[in-house]
Amino acid sequence: MSTVYIPRHILLSVEKPARYVGGEWNSVLKDVHDVYIRTALCFPDTYEIGMSHLGMKILYHMLNERDDVFCERAYMPWTDMMSRMKEDNIPLYTLETKTPLNEFDIVGFTLQYEMCYSNVLHMLDMGGIPVYAKDRKQDDPIVIAGGPCAFNIEPMADFFDAVFIGESEDQLSKFSDLYREYILRGKDTFDRDGFLAEAASSIQGIYVPRFYEVKYNDDETIRSIRAYSQDVPDVITKALIIEPDKAYFPVNLIVPNTEAVHDRVSLELFRGCTRGCRFCQAGFVTRPVRERDPGLLLDIALKSQKATGYEEIGLLSLSTSDYSGFKELASSLIENTDGTNTSISLPSLRLDSFTADILEKASKSRKSGLTFAPEAGTQKLRNVINKNISDNDLKEAMEIAFSGGRNTVKLYFMLGLPTEDDDDIDGISILAHDIVRSYWQIPGETRRRKPEITVSAAMFIPKPFTPFQWESQDQLDELYRKQNYLRDKLKSKYIKFQWHGSKSSVWEAVLARGDRRLSKVIYRAFQEGCCFDAWDDKFDFEAYERIMSEEGLDISFYANRKRLFDEVLPWDHISCGVSKEFLINENIKAHSGVTTDECRSICSGCGAAAFGGGVCFE
Amino acid sequence: MSKYNITLPVSPNLRKNEPDITKVIRFNFSRRGALIYIAHLDMLRLFERALIRSGLKFVSSQGFNPRPLMVFALPVGIGVEVDNDLVEITFYGGPDTEQAADKLNASMPPDIRITNAHYEDRASGSIMAMVNSAEYTFMHKDLSRSVRTAMSGEVLNVTKGSKGKGGKVKDVDIKPLIHKLDFPDDNTIKAVFSAGSKNNLRPDLFLKALTTDSGFSLKNALDTVIIRNRIFLEGDHQVAEK
Numbered sequence: 020m021s022t023v024y025i026p027r028h029i030l031l032s033v034e035k036p037a038r039y040v041g042g043e044w045n046s047v048l049k050d051v052h053d054v055y056i057r058t059a060l061c062f063p064d065t066y067e068i069g070m071s072h073l074g075m076k077i078l079y080h081m082l083n084e085r086d087d088v089f090c091e092r093a094y095m096p097w098t099d100m101m102s103r104m105k106e107d108n109i110p111l112y113t114l115e116t117k118t119p120l121n122e123f124d125i126v127g128f129t130l131q132y133e134m135c136y137s138n139v140l141h142m143l144d145m146g147g148i149p150v151y152a153k154d155r156k157q158d159d160p161i162v163i164a165g166g167p168c169a170f171n172i173e174p175m176a177d178f179f180d181a182v183f184i185g186e187s188e189d190q191l192s193k194f195s196d197l198y199r200e201y202i203l204r205g206k207d208t209f210d211r212d213g214f215l216a217e218a219a220s221s222i223q224g225i226y227v228p229r230f231y232e233v234k235y236n237d238d239e240t241i242r243s244i245r246a247y248s249q250d251v252p253d254v255i256t257k258a259l260i261i262e263p264d265k266a267y268f269p270v271n272l273i274v275p276n277t278e279a280v281h282d283r284v285s286l287e288l289f290r291g292c293t294r295g296c297r298f299c300q301a302g303f304v305t306r307p308v309r310e311r312d313p314g315l316l317l318d319i320a321l322k323s324q325k326a327t328g329y330e331e332i333g334l335l336s337l338s339t340s341d342y343s344g345f346k347e348l349a350s351s352l353i354e355n356t357d358g359t360n361t362s363i364s365l366p367s368l369r370l371d372s373f374t375a376d377i378l379e380k381a382s383k384s385r386k387s388g389l390t391f392a393p394e395a396g397t398q399k400l401r402n403v404i405n406k407n408i409s410d411n412d413l414k415e416a417m418e419i420a421f422s423g424g425r426n427t428v429k430l431y432f433m434l435g436l437p438t439e440d441d442d443d444i445d446g447i448s449i450l451a452h453d454i455v456r457s458y459w460q461i462p463g464e465t466r467r468r469k470p471e472i473t474v475s476a477a478m479f480i481p482k483p484f485t486p487f488q489w490e491s492q493d494q495l496d497e498l499y500r501k502q503n504y505l506r507d508k509l510k511s512k513y514i515k516f517q518w519h520g521s522k523s524s525v526w527e528a529v530l531a532r533g534d535r536r537l538s539k540v541i542y543r544a545f546q547e548g549c550c551f552d553a554w555d556d557k558f559d560f561e562a563y564e565r566i567m568s569e570e571g572l573d574i575s576f577y578a579n580r581k582r583l584f585d586e587v588l589p590w591d592h593i594s595c596g597v598s599k600e601f602l603i604n605e606n607i608k609a610h611s612g613v614t615t616d617e618c619r620s621i622c623s624g625c626g627a628a629a630f631g632g633g634v635c636f637e
Numbered sequence: 638m639s640k641y642n643i644t645l646p647v648s649p650n651l652r653k654n655e656p657d658i659t660k661v662i663r664f665n666f667s668r669r670g671a672l673i674y675i676a677h678l679d680m681l682r683l684f685e686r687a688l689i690r691s692g693l694k695f696v697s698s699q700g701f702n703p704r705p706l707m708v709f710a711l712p713v714g715i716g717v718e719v720d721n722d723l724v725e726i727t728f729y730g731g732p733d734t735e736q737a738a739d740k741l742n743a744s745m746p747p748d749i750r751i752t753n754a755h756y757e758d759r760a761s762g763s764i765m766a767m768v769n770s771a772e773y774t775f776m777h778k779d780l781s782r783s784v785r786t787a788m789s790g791e792v793l794n795v796t797k798g799s800k801g802k803g804g805k806v807k808d809v810d811i812k813p814l815i816h817k818l819d820f821p822d823d824n825t826i827k828a829v830f831s832a833g834s835k836n837n838l839r840p841d842l843f844l845k846a847l848t849t850d851s852g853f854s855l856k857n858a859l860d861t862v863i864i865r866n867r868i869f870l871e872g873d874h875q876v877a878e879k
């Protein structure tokens with residue numbers, strides 16, 4: 020057992036050393052001799068981003084409530100720290116006890132976005148753990164992963180021993196139970212493969228990539244994905260907590276020592292989404308909607324606020340105002356924080372007069388800007404993507420916002436959506452100019468400042484388990500053309516145009532729908548020093564392009580190719596509960612501009628009712 | 638319509654029920670361990686959150702972004718251990734000082750400890766304006782020799798300012814800001830520096846001065862343990878003589 024010593028001169032010569040020392044309020048310390056299992060949870064991005072993530076905090080506190088487990092944390096060191104650590108041969112360590120990662124029993128990664136993949140490899144390597152799962156020996160940690168990216172883990176399949184698909188709370192508890200059973204039988208005789216096979220066969224949603232064989236056709240598409248043995252499932256179905264009110268939820272949340280990106284109490288109102296926007300992976304893989312009781316939520320919110328000292332409570336869910344207890348919860352949160360400095364933040368709201376009133380009372384400080392996500396510029400295209408927002412809804416929302424004294428609005432759009440043509444891009448510009456015009460129509464005494472309308476355009480990225488999983492992404496030069504086209508149309512000086520890295524969207528599209536052959540590309544990129552790909556100024560697209568072609572792989576095969584419905588997709592052996600037939604049907608409807616109702620109006624039989632709960636049975 | 642029909646508890650409006658009397662408590666505190674690596678802004682945030690967690694009824698500023706009325710005597714830099722710094726916080730009513738200290742301690746990470754608390758009833762003025770000097774301990778095996786060499790010169794210059802765009806670089810003599818130097822053993826020096834809003838010598842700047850003239854390496858400077866032993870306020874004692 021060893022403790023890593025980090026000399027003062029290193030900590031004092033890197034940016035924000037507070038990220039590397041631990042000692043946070045509500046962080047957990049245990050005697051390592053008192054526990055059977057030492058687990059390290061890793062977030063493959065900076066401390067500030069990782070400490071903003073609710074899911075990892077839940078698992079951290081959940082595991083530490085057990086007497087037999089000590090769970091610690093590690094984050095990706097920023098490049099300055101990374102190079103200092105490498106120079107001095109300092110292994111990547113956990114913040115609690117400064118133990119190198121390779122001394123843990125279980126090392127888990129949370130994968131929130133594909134662009135963190137190269138960081139995962141760096142963290143394994145710096146932690147002294149063989150990067151490839153096949154190279155790990157008896158006494159190396161079991162390396163696991165979970166999070167949204169687990170739904171298509173194929174590009175990272177070679178690096179993980181087991182992947183947790185779906186919601187991890189129960190899985191991780193059972194996995195830890197099983198692991199304890201195995202080590203109690205004797206650590207020296209610990210049978211890695213036996214343990215992984217039993218986990219995969221007995222715990223829902225656990226996928227061990229190396230137990231499956233992938234065969235390819237001559238045209239590079241996949242012929243088949245089959246389990247080598249009958250003991251593990253042919254199709255791995257995600258795990259989920261069907262009654263979220265019964266799920267573990269910590270109130271004594273860890274509080275970072277330096278400001279995190281989201282530094283507040285996050286309150287998860289429900290899991291899932293009823294809307295079915297056709298580009299949105301989260302909306303499908305988290306089905307069905309399962310709500311939590313507003314009384315319970317209020318209790319959790321007030322207790323966590325006391326236990327953390329945070330002055331902000333953020334409501335967290337995919338479409339906050341769809342929560343059926345929204346009015347009760349929002350009003351009571353506001354009443355209960357009245358007279359204190361605590362403010363409530365409400366993302367993803369649909370603005371009507373009630374929510375405008377709530378917003379007014381919720382934020383204690385200066386009126387914050389509002390954000391809306393129409394995603395597409397015309398009704399026609401919004402029907403294609405099933406984004407249920409009309410021009411009229413937007414107009415009304417703007418009127419409410421402006422007459423309430425706000426002057427800044429941010430609008431999110433996507434470029435490159437299926438069936439999009441230049442008229443749809445014109446539509447974005449028309450919408451934005453209409454909003455500017457509507458600002459000047461409100462009574463003069465209400466508008467003290469000039470309007471500031473931001474149009475933010477992201478690139479469409481086709482994602483697995485969505486009705487658009489077969490679609491092609493626009494070629495890079497077409498994406499550039501559309502960006503420029505839109506920029507030239509947005510003439511008003513009150514409109515600001517922002518867009519996101521097109522190259523990184525292409526690479527994200529490759530990884531999102533990638534197969535196992537990409538593992539070697541990610542490995543080589545890591546060896547060449549690629550890291551922090553999610554950071555635009557760090558991302559090196561040219562390196563990935565070159566490595567792809569050196570490995571005989573083609574970016575456009577993954578990003579720009581339209582798949583046929585009968586093609587075997589790299590994630591076909593995984594199930595999120597939504598059937599492929601439903602997704603095909605949604606795709607066909609999209610191309611004929613037909614919308615689908617949300618779950619509460621009409622159930623469209625997506626398949627998620629098989630989980631036996633939630634909105635499907637309301 | 639919502640499927641929920643519940644009545645939720647409502648707490649009384651805290652601000653309306655506050656008694657009008659406000660009192661200032663001055664706390665002495667130490668900081669060690671991991672928390673010596675957090676920046677001053679993070680210290681402020683940490684104390685604010687600990688205050689909220691403690692349940693003590695503190696007074697906040699008015700305006701758009703209300704903050705607790707809390708004033709640190711002297712900001713503390715990254716990497717500096719603290720034996721006995723001072724912070725003043727304004728409370729509603731008159732909480733028992735010992736209880737207030739206990740509650741704050743129970744709400745703080747263990748690396749920060751409140752060591753003393755008492756009422757401060759001066760009529761006006763910020764504690765920041767009262768600071769005049771601070772005592773530091775430095776520890777490094779090659780330190781005393783370098784300091785003796787450095788202090789033997791007429792002046793002790795250190796380059797201030799950044800070399801970046803538009804930045805002005807100038808040499809400043811910090812010798813007049815050093816009021817006392819003791820050498821308890823070969824590895825340790827104790828020093829009293831000017832501190833506060835008028836003249837302030839930061840301990841890391843002192844170490845930096847050694848690296849320019851006296852052969853003390855930058856690595857040594859960064860590795861030197863720095864402890865701020867205490868802060869002297871006006872009237873605390875005579876420090877003017879060298």
Ligand code: SF4
Nearest residue numbers: 618622623625628635
């Ligand atoms: S089965 Fe019906 S109600 Fe349930 S998630 Fe699917 S569409 Fe919605």
